[in-house]
Amino acid sequence: MIRFILTLLLLSSAIFTGMAQQTFTISGFVKNSKGEPIEAATVFIDGSQSITRSTKDGGFAFKNLLPGTYQVVVNMMGYQPVKQNTNIQAISPVLDIRMADKAIILKEVVIGNNAAREKFMKIFIKNFIGESGNAKQCKLVNPQIIDFSTNKKIIEGVTDDFLIIDNQSLGYRIKYLLRNFRFNQATGTTSYDGQCIFEELEGSEAQKAVWQENRKLAYEGSLMHYFRAFYNNQLREEGFLTYSIKNGVNPMQIDPRPVSLDQIAYRADSTFVTIELPSRMYTVFDRKKAASADRNMDKESLEQYMEKTGSIMKPYLKQAKIDAKGSYVDYRSFLISGFWGRKRIGDQLPYEYQPR
Structure with a gap:
């Protein structure tokens, strides 16, 4: 059983208080497999509102970050998405991100599967977006980009680009890069993996006040x-x-x-x-x-x-x-x-x- 050592806790808390005012930068370069810079790649910090695009030399930077753990994600058409975990403690990290070419796979066109797709979409919305009051006020803007497949009792879904969800209850547009969604019809269990970015929706001052209250309740x-x-x-x-x-x-x-x-x-x-x-x-x-x-x-x-x-x-x-x-x-x-x-x-x- 692990126990706090009081002196260590007080010392560590004092150190953190001193560091809380200090901020850091995550920067780096995005390159292809040959080491050539990739311009205009989307670079973001997963689960945050921090997003940018790589410059002509492939460079990017996120400033004013507090110590902690961050997952930097890079997405670009024609390349495999890349995610890289980095921890900030005492120095600003510089990342060298390499993107591999994405293999082009011809998709099979299935005729007459509208009923099945509608069923899969209802399952997806229920288990990915949710069933709460906040979830019910979400609008899936581009559902057509989800590719569904089935294997026995498993329903899977993936996207090649950002899935866009407008949350009218909390006032966010969520862009979600869905790597994999899995729903087991036999057990009713769900798992999904991906990275997302949040953007503020535009609204009146009255609407923003409602969003703030809803966000507090969600928190x-x-x-x-x-x-x-x-x-x-x-x-x-x-x-x-x-x-x-x-x-x-x-x-x-x-x-x-x-x-x-x-x-x-x-x-x-x-x-x-x-x-x-x-x-x-x-x-x-x-x-x-x-x-x-x-x-x-x-x-x-x-x-x-x-x-x-x-x-x-x-x-x-x-x-x-x-x-x-x-x-x-x-x-x-x-x-x-x-x-x-x-x-x-x-x-x-x-x-x-x-x-x-």
């Missing part, structure tokens, strides 16, 4: 909110309680006593908090309960939270590193289900978002 209790609270050692202050799941099957057997942060995490440096989960964890979001003296969880409460804000986090890797903006270094770190698992693209916010 409350979200996975981003949880990880930011985790990083700042403010889980209970922010309304989160985490419990250990004692068994590996359902129905869950939960230790009624909430887990303290020093049992599952430590701060190794000023940029990242490292999480080590010994087992599955169950987290609820309830500001009133988190502030009360009795934070234990009984069976009846468990069942109530499962229908509301209860989330299950299963460790996939031994460790996970979290930064201040609520991002984790390796997307494979956790398997998420419950409340967080039900939140799809229609409820997502960019990393630049800060509640007011």
Whole structure:
């Protein structure tokens, strides 16, 4: 069991406070397989509002970035998309990105498959964009670019270009580079992989005020909110309680006593908090309960939270590193289900978002 060393925590917090005012730049060059510069490639930071195009010499730069983990993505017609993880701690990284030519594959034209495509599209919208109130106000602008295929009970979808989603509830246009979408019709499980960029929609001042309120509601209790609270050692202050799941099957057997942060995490440096989960964890979001003296969880409460804000986090890797903006270094770190698992693209916010 991992525990905080108080002096290390105070020292690390002091270091981070000093570094919080310091910003960095991610820069680099985009080249083809021969080392020649590629001009006008789209370069963006996944999950953010930071986007640019490469210059004549292939150069690009993102300035004023805080320490943390970032995934730089490059897309250009005729080339395979490239994503590169980079961590900022003490210096501004310079990336050398090489793009491989994309093989041209002639697509099979299937006549009379409109009914099947309509079915696949309904499944895609439900499981990719979601079913929440925010998701229902999303418009898929260019659904025709999705290529669907089936293999037994698996429905798959990919795109060659950005899928565009206008979220009229949160005020964002989301451009999503979909690498793979998979829906298992036998089990009802969904997985998808890709990178996205957020753009502000235009609207009146009254509309922007509504968007701000909706964004705040979407943020409350979200996975981003949880990880930011985790990083700042403010889980209970922010309304989160985490419990250990004692068994590996359902129905869950939960230790009624909430887990303290020093049992599952430590701060190794000023940029990242490292999480080590010994087992599955169950987290609820309830500001009133988190502030009360009795934070234990009984069976009846468990069942109530499962229908509301209860989330299950299963460790996939031994460790996970979290930064201040609520991002984790390796997307494979956790398997998420419950409340967080039900939140799809229609409820997502960019990393630049800060509640007011």
